[in-house]
Amino acid sequence: MTTAVHTYASDVAFSPAVKTIQARKGSREAYARSEQRGWRTEVDDNLAAFLADANSFYFATASADGQPYIQHRGGPKGFLKVLDKQTLAFADYAGNQQFITQGNLSENPKAYIFVMDYAHRRRVKIWGEARVVEDDEALTTSLMPKGYRARPEQVILFKIAAWDTNCPQHIPQKFDASDVAAALAARDARIAELEAEVAALKGEKASLASNES
Numbered sequence: 305m306t307t308a309v310h311t312y313a314s315d316v317a318f319s320p321a322v323k324t325i326q327a328r329k330g331s332r333e334a335y336a337r338s339e340q341r342g343w344r345t346e347v348d349d350n351l352a353a354f355l356a357d358a359n360s361f362y363f364a365t366a367s368a369d370g371q372p373y374i375q376h377r378g379g380p381k382g383f384l385k386v387l388d389k390q391t392l393a394f395a396d397y398a399g400n401q402q403f404i405t406q407g408n409l410s411e412n413p414k415a416y417i418f419v420m421d422y423a424h425r426r427r428v429k430i431w432g433e434a435r436v437v438e439d440d441e442a443l444t445t446s447l448m449p450k451g452y453r454a455r456p457e458q459v460i461l462f463k464i465a466a467w468d469t470n471c472p473q474h475i476p477q478k479f480d481a482s483d484v485a486a487a488l489a490a491r492d493a494r495i496a497e498l499e500a501e502v503a504a505l506k507g508e509k510a511s512l513a514s515n516e517s
Contacts, residue, residue: 313343313466316431343466346389351467354428355392355419356382359480363460364416365408365434373404380449384417392417392462395447396436397454406436406458415462423479425472432465 310316318326318335326332344351360378367373377384377394384394409415415434420427437443437459448456 310465312339313345314339314468316466317429343468345464345466347386347392347464351428352386354421354426355384355386358382358384358419358421361417361419363405363434364418365405366412366414367408368411373408375405379454380452383447383449383452384419385447387461390464392430392464393443393447394460395444395449395454395456396458396460398457405460409434409436409460417462420475422475422477423483425475425477427470427475428467429470430462430464430467432463434460434462436460 312318314335318339323332323335326335347355359381360376361384362374363377364372364374377396379394379397384392387393413433413435415432417430417432418427419430438457440459444456444459447459
């Protein structure tokens, strides 16, 4: 499959058909101006920090005839790693053995990563191409999160073509159970601390009253 040549990085998403509809619906002029500024094509510090804090993302591929497929990927924070300014990678864990993603990538390398941060209502869209690496034990080991209970089956390398962010509109705010548990534990510890202080003050007050009598 040949890779299309784009005038702008955003052309990876803004195809001629998309631009035609943008023109018809009145948004083409604004997006034409944004094209001049350009979508980002390399990992910067902000994206690296965002990915380092992510424990979940959605990975989209398509078959040779264009049938799309989206698969969820999860793991410890930072399991989607930055190898260089244009390459992301992650250990692909053994799952239900359907191999739809791998089959799609064997005939169509185009892929897409969608990362949601529900707690802060942020999202990042990353377009590119991906390939499966099955026979590199050192690479697989380097990408496998320490202590994580999963069996790595292979590695997926993702070459970035372009990436962009979205506004927070309509993103529901959700929190990871572990973050909620940590917040509740901190609250309960503070309550216990304050209750102990109150009990101590009551004890001092009772002692003073007893001495005065």
